[in-house]
């Protein structure tokens with residue numbers, strides 16, 4: 278079966294972001310960019326399905342500027358077969374990303390679509406669910422286990438109270454949680470091979486999707502910072518402070 | 527303006543997070559209705575009718591909603607929600623699962639995890655793991671919103687007397703089904719509702735050692751949380767994870783034990799009133815946000831803490 282994976286180019290998760298002094302956004306100039314960590318897990322899951330003989334072809338899609346091709350190449354080096362780049366320099370909000378992915382799904386007809394649960398830049402946690410709704414597919418969100426069984430897939434989901442397993446008809450959408458797997462690193466030979474794998478570029482207009490944002494960011498501010506407090510010398514002092522100074526116990 | 531609030535529950539108890547969501551609805555202002563969707567939820571509906579400030583409770587009692595499957599809930603909420611200016615749900619795993627589906631069905635954006643209301647169309651929300659705070663304005667006719675509970679005071683769960691109305695919309699998308707649930711059982715307070723939280727990280731070394739934290743938690747009436755590293759290492763279940771991609775907590779007192787203080791962890795707890803860190807590495811970033819830091823080996827400090835608390839409590 279064909280598996281489609283959506284990967285997003287975001288700020289590297291180790292980078293400490295800084296809000297721009299004019300409060301229009303965060304400073305992304307000369308900042309290290311990478312594949313969203315949850316998307317790495319999505320790619321890894323697809324590759325494992327292929328290694329198990331469940332998946333036959335892995336198509337990876339990314340929406341974003343030209344540079345997003347780096348993340349597609351990374352996915353190809355990790356084992357995806359071909360890439361689709363939907364190129365735009367405009368801001369793409371989750372609803373619009375879902376519509377673009379829906380157009381790709383209509384064309385490619387994958388049996389399984391795997392996305393990250395959340396982009397670590399917008400922290401939206403929306404696109405997979407929106408895509409599933411638009412495509413009329415069931416969804417297994419925040420997955421920690423994915424087992425394909427014939428024309429169904431069982432997805433174990435990380436929920437507030439524990440774990441819930443659901444069974445979904447294929448085609449289905451899965452969004453990944455951190456514990457689903459541990460992504461591998463791409464080997465140098467595979468990085469070289471990935472350069473030759475097919476990568477098709479399209480525009481949002483080709484797919485008939487209007488990118489007009491529904492949400493306008495009025496300002497972006499730095500959070501209130503906490504001041505470091507004091508170091509206490511002993512547990513006894515700690516308990517005394519908590520009881521008599523902070524009065525929280 | 528009229529606001530539909532999705533009630534969070536497990537078919538028998540109304541989750542207290544719903545009261546914070548109604549708090550957010552009040553901040554927006556308007557007529558507030560609560561939707562209770564589930565199976566055999568009469569008791570939950572009665573409780574919801576007592577929430578302060580709610581004028582109507584809509585009850586969709588049907589097997590299709592019994593397991594809160596996102597596919598079915600979304601169809602229901604999109605249909606019922608059409609008549610409202612705002613649809614609100616708690617930003618827990620249930621709301622995060624079905625609300626974006628509702629938004630897509632209504633062809634509107636979703637505004638995730640709001641922590642403040644500026645006006646009926648303008649909201650404040652964290653981005654980049656809380657390292658930046660965005661103010662966003664929506665141009666959509668219906669605002670579909672998930673609410674970060676720690677940003678809003680809960681309204682009173684008693685004293686109201688809303689009309690209860692049942693709706694018979696039974697939406698079964700027929701594309702998904704429930705298989706099983708493995709829920710963590712605990713007598714301790716829920717993480718997101720507790721006024722004291724004690725969390726352990728990789729420094730705890732194994733799951734057994736979390737008993738040390740549990741003993742302290744029992745003395746303080748606290749909930750026990752964990753870092754992602756502790757969850758990943760299999761020390762404790764995933765529902766204990768605090769952070770950017772886990773639970774967001776803001777208790778009166780947060781005690782971090784053997785946790786380094788990665789930004790993803792801080793994103794989930796830095797709004798706590800008082801933060802205590804116990805870590806043997808005095809350079810650990812957690813000390814930059816801690817009101818009281820104790821540089822110590824946790825295997826000595828935690829038993830001492832238990833003993834000391836026994837003396838003073």
Ligand SMILES: Cc1cc2nc3c(=O)[nH]c(=O)nc-3n(C[C@H](O)[C@H](O)[C@H](O)COP(=O)(O)OP(=O)(O)OC[C@H]3O[C@@H](n4cnc5c(N)ncnc54)[C@H](O)[C@@H]3O)c2cc1C
Pocket residue numbers: 290314315397455726727728729730752753754755756767768769770771772773783784785786787788789790791794804805806807810822823824825
């Ligand atoms: C996309 C993404 C999302 C993430 N989401 C989350 C999230 O929601 N929540 C989260 O917590 N993490 C999250 N993480 C992981 C995060 O980046 C860190 O890896 C994690 O928080 C580290 O956990 P830790 O502090 O327990 O472990 P470590 O960083 O390994 O720290 C362990 C600490 O214990 C101390 N220690 C060790 N032994 C002792 C001892 N005997 N006595 C006292 N102190 C001791 C050490 O000095 C050290 O500071 C996420 C990561 C990614 C990439």
Ligand SMILES: Nc1ncnc2c1ncn2[C@@H]1O[C@H](COP(=O)(O)O)[C@@H](O)[C@H]1O
Pocket residue numbers: 283284285286313315316319338339340341369371374391392393394395396397399400401402403404405
């Ligand atoms: N621009 C994009 N290109 C490709 N995939 C995306 C894009 N935006 C979101 N996604 C996918 O949707 C997931 C969740 O994103 P979000 O809803 O933005 O938190 C990501 O992990 C990706 O898998």
